[in-house]
Amino acid sequence: MPAAPDFxxxxxxxxxxxxxxxxxxxxxxxxxxxxxxxxxxxxVSTGGTRAAIAGFGLPVRDVAELTGFPEMMDGRVKTLHPxxxxxxxxxxxxxxxxxxxxxxxxxxxxxVWIDLYPFExxxxxxxxxxxxxxxxxxxxxxMIRSAAKNHGHVxxxxxxxxxxxxxxxxxxxxxxxxxxxxxxxxRAFARTAAYDAAVSGWFADQVGDAAPARKTLxxxxxxxxxxxxxxxxxxxxxxxxxxxxxxxxxxxLQGKELGYNNIxxxxxxxxxxxxxxxxxxxxVKHANPCGVAVGTDLTEAYRRALECDPVSAFGGVIAVNRxxxxxxxxxxxxxFTEVVIAPGADEGARVVFAGKKNLRLLLTDGLPDPLAPGxxxxxxxxxxxxxxxxxxxxxxxDLKIVTQRQPTPQEIEDMLFAFTVAKHxxxxxxxxAKDGRTAGIGAGQMNRRDxxxxxxxxxxxxxxxxxxxxxxxxxxxxxxxxFFPFADGLLExxxxxxxxxxxxxxxxxxxxVIAAADDKGVAMAFTGVRVFRH
Numbered sequence: 001m002p003a004a005p006d007f008x009x010x011x012x013x014x015x016x017x018x019x020x021x022x023x024x025x026x027x028x029x030x031x032x033x034x035x036x037x038x039x040x041x042x043x044v045s046t047g048g049t050r051a052a053i054a055g056f057g058l059p060v061r062d063v064a065e066l067t068g069f070p071e072m073m074d075g076r077v078k079t080l081h082p083x084x085x086x087x088x089x090x091x092x093x094x095x096x097x098x099x100x101x102x103x104x105x106x107x108x109x110x111x112v113w114i115d116l117y118p119f120e121x122x123x124x125x126x127x128x129x130x131x132x133x134x135x136x137x138x139x140x141x142x143m144i145r146s147a148a149k150n151h152g153h154v155x156x157x158x159x160x161x162x163x164x165x166x167x168x169x170x171x172x173x174x175x176x177x178x179x180x181x182x183x184x185x186x187r188a189f190a191r192t193a194a195y196d197a198a199v200s201g202w203f204a205d206q207v208g209d210a211a212p213a214r215k216t217l218x219x220x221x222x223x224x225x226x227x228x229x230x231x232x233x234x235x236x237x238x239x240x241x242x243x244x245x246x247x248x249x250x251x252x253l254q255g256k257e258l259g260y261n262n263i264x265x266x267x268x269x270x271x272x273x274x275x276x277x278x279x280x281x282x283x284v285k286h287a288n289p290c291g292v293a294v295g296t297d298l299t300e301a302y303r304r305a306l307e308c309d310p311v312s313a314f315g316g317v318i319a320v321n322r323x324x325x326x327x328x329x330x331x332x333x334x335x336f337t338e339v340v341i342a343p344g345a346d347e348g349a350r351v352v353f354a355g356k357k358n359l360r361l362l363l364t365d366g367l368p369d370p371l372a373p374g375x376x377x378x379x380x381x382x383x384x385x386x387x388x389x390x391x392x393x394x395x396x397x398d399l400k401i402v403t404q405r406q407p408t409p410q411e412i413e414d415m416l417f418a419f420t421v422a423k424h425x426x427x428x429x430x431x432x433a434k435d436g437r438t439a440g441i442g443a444g445q446m447n448r449r450d451x452x453x454x455x456x457x458x459x460x461x462x463x464x465x466x467x468x469x470x471x472x473x474x475x476x477x478x479x480x481x482x483f484f485p486f487a488d489g490l491l492e493x494x495x496x497x498x499x500x501x502x503x504x505x506x507x508x509x510x511x512x513v514i515a516a517a518d519d520k521g522v523a524m525a526f527t528g529v530r531v532f533r534h
Contacts, residue, residue, distance in 0.1 A: 008093045010152025013175040016110035018042045018087075020063070022079070022140060023049045023115050028160065030056050032113070035167055039174065041111065046079065047071065066107070079139040088112065088146040092153050111166070111176075112147040113157040116140045116191070120198050120241050129206060136199055141192045151185035152178065158191040194218035198241060215386060217377065222248065228260045235260040242374060245366040246270050250341060254353060255360030258339070261286075262317065266341045266362060269319035272424040274367040275393075276321060278436070281305040285316040288444065290458075292421050293437030298328045304437045307466060309458050310335075317341070321367055324349040333359070343367055392529050394419055399525040400505070402514050407500045407523035410435075411477055415502035415525060418479030423531040427481060430455045430489070432498060434476040440496070448480060448489040456496035473497040481531045483507040487516035494520045504530040 019041050023029060026049070033043060033053050043060040045053055053060040064070050067081040087109035091097040101108070117137035127135075147156035155176040157163045162184050169176050197216035204212040219238030228235035237258070239248045247266040252258065258266075269284040278294040281301040291308035295301035298320050306313050317339040318332060324340070326348030332340060333356050340353070341362040353361050374389040396412050407415065418433035425431060426444040430451040433439055440459030442451030459473035466472065474497035483506045484490050490501060490513055501517060505526030517524040 005094070007091050007152075010178055011093070012178045013173070014110055014153060014155065014181070015175040016041050016155065016170070018044060018107060018109050019111035019113065020044045020079075020084070020087075020109050020143070021049055021053070021113045022046050022143075023113070024118050025115055026052050028163065029053070032163060032167060033058055033060075035170070036111075039170055044109070076138065079143055082106065084109070084143065085146050088143060088154055089150050090153075091150065109147075109154065111155045111157070112143055113163060114140045114144055115158065116144075116195055119195065119202075123198070123202050124241070124243055132202065137195070141195060144188050144192050148185035148188040151181040155181050156184050156188045158188050162187055190218075194220075210388075211386075215384065217384075223257070225260050226257065233260075237263055244368050244372070244374065245343070245364045246368050247341060247362060247364075250362035250364045253345075253350065253361045253363060254357065255339075256358050258360060262339050262360065265317040266319070266339050268424065269317050270341050270364070271368055271370070272421065273319040273321045275370050275420050275424075280321045282319045283309075283313045283316045284319070285312045288426055289421060289424060289438070289441060290316065291438060292433075294417075295436070298322050298324065299331055302328065302331055306335075308438045308462055308472070309441070310465065311461070312458075326352055329353050390423060390531060390533075392423065392531055394502075394527045394529060398527060398529075399502070400528065401523065401525050402505070402510075403517045403522065403524045405518075405521060405523045407477075407525065411500035411523060412525075414477035415479065415500055418477045419481075419502045419527065419531075422479040422481040423533065425481065425533060427532045427534055429479075429481040429533070430493065431479045432456075432459050432473040432476040432493070432496060433479065434472070439472040439476045448482075448484060449486075449492055452478070452489050452492035452496065456492060459496060471497050475499055477502060479503070481533065483510070483530070484513045485509060487513050490516055490524075491520070494522055498522065500524070502527060504528060506530070 019036055022045060029052055033056060037058050043053055044063060045060050046063045050060050050062050063079055067083045083106050086101060086106040090101045090108060092108060117135045119135045122135040123132050144156055144158060147154040155166055157166055165180060166176060169180055197218040200216055219240050222237045222239045225235035225237060227233055247263055265284045265287060268287050269282045272289055273280050273282040276294055279298050279301050280294045282289050283291040283305050290312035291305035293301050293304035295304055315336050315338055318337055320342045323344030324342050325346055329349040329352035333352060337359055339360045343364050343366055345363055353359055371391050375386055376389055378385040394416060414433050417436060418431045421438055422429045422431045425441060428445050428448045428451045430442040431438055432455050440455035442455030445451040456473060460471040462472040463470055476498050477500040478493035478498035480503040483504050485507050486509060493501060499522050501522060501524040
């Protein structure tokens with residue numbers, strides 16, 4: 001490990017005399033270049049950036065003039081030179097550094113603005129392997145890191161926010177402060193770390209390494225939050241590079257700032273509603289769906305979802321899989337709702353929602369694909385759990401009927417609906433469903449029997465609220481996201497009114513559970529797939 005040298009203190013103010021600019025995205029270049037030139041800063045650049053600055057009628061030096069070496073090897077080598085990195089890394093007020101710079105004709109570079117080759121967008125566009133490799137920037141990250149390391153004397157800009165801060169400081173004082181340069185250096189190291197994370201993650205995928213020896217994640221700050229799950233916890237929301245429609249890239253048209261729990265619930269609701277082809281509505285409360293339904297249109301789907309559990313729906317999050325109309329909005333605003341997320345809303349719907357100023361309306365550019373692969377993450381003390389996204393989808397052809405009685409076509413449809421919902425309910429999960437809507441949901445209990453009982457209670461309350469002579473679960477299908485370890489859970493479902501059961505199977509007591517189903521005359525199907533959600 002290199003010993004810490006005894007450098008003199010860094011100056012607080014540095015008035016830049018030379019700036020090196022190298023950009024893929026030229027947005028804002030002309031205004032910034034003119035501002036720097038107006039302050040007497042010499043501009044140095046490469047390739048297309050140099051040509052663009054010259055095209056503005058501004059003087060600009062090519063890096064090759066400093067290094068004495070031309071750009072070569074298809075642009076792979078142009079800034080990897082001691083004159084560039086010496087100009088960035090040299091500690092101006094350290095006598096040995098100053099002497100080395102003078103001896104070798106190395107001029108200081110006081111400001112760097114670099115945005116890196118567009119590797120992430122190249123990969124996102126579907127470009128091939130070779131194109132991606134050529135968009136792996138080498139010189140850019142090296143210069144950024146050199147400048148950030150020497151922040152005592154160099155200001156480094158890697159994004160529009162940093163550029164705005166530097167130009168504001170120069171406009172006000174003609175110099176950058178040490179505090180600003182430190183903050184810019186922190187942003188710079190974060191940017192190169194994120195860039196390397198993108199490259200390493202992509203390369204692991206290319207070689208089929210599902211569990212690389214090192215896993216690096218990165219995100220861009222979307223917003224700081226008032227707090228986390230509770231007011232005494234700090235919170236922030238970051239966007240990753242994953243181009244998946246949802247809460248992270250939704251446009252918020254109105255309402256209070258999103259909170260930590262709002263974001264988590266909106267994500268859970270939108271991922272579930274995307275599972276359905278028909279017009280559908282999902283109402284989520286505290287990460288679990290409390291009502292799910294399909295209908296001929298969204299208004300009907302919302303009404304049916306709300307009827308499943310109107311008590312829990314109060315203050316919940318609503319997700320739909322079709323653009324909202326004014327009629328939909330008028331029904332939704334009848335009760336207090338925290339968040340509505342949808343793939344669109346017409347002008348009439350927006351006007352209706354505007355009357356509820358605290359309701360947060362989120363619109364996305366599409367629905368997430370339930371079958372698209374991806375990764376999900378969860379932190380634990382000192383570690384990170386990583387798994388592939390649950391893309392399981394059970395069809396009628398996947399079912400193994402294990403009872404004497406065969407399910408009816410309607411029961412099969414209800415079973416598949418219930419199992420789809422159960423995939424998105426916290427384990428242990430029991431879901432009753434009938435005619436395209438949930439009848440009762442039991443979530444997150446320590447045993448499956450209690451989940452079945454809670455779901456039965458919700459179904460009985462819903463039936464009573466609707467004025468039905470029996471529980472909403474009467475004649476329903478019951479889904480369990482994991483096997484029944486004992487027959488007691490199945491018997492609770494039968495007592496609730498279920499006539500068909502869907503579960504993964506695989507218990508040591510499967511025979512006992514099947515026998516109980518046969519004894520009660522219910523049909524039961526095994527999926528062979530467990531869909532735990534913790």
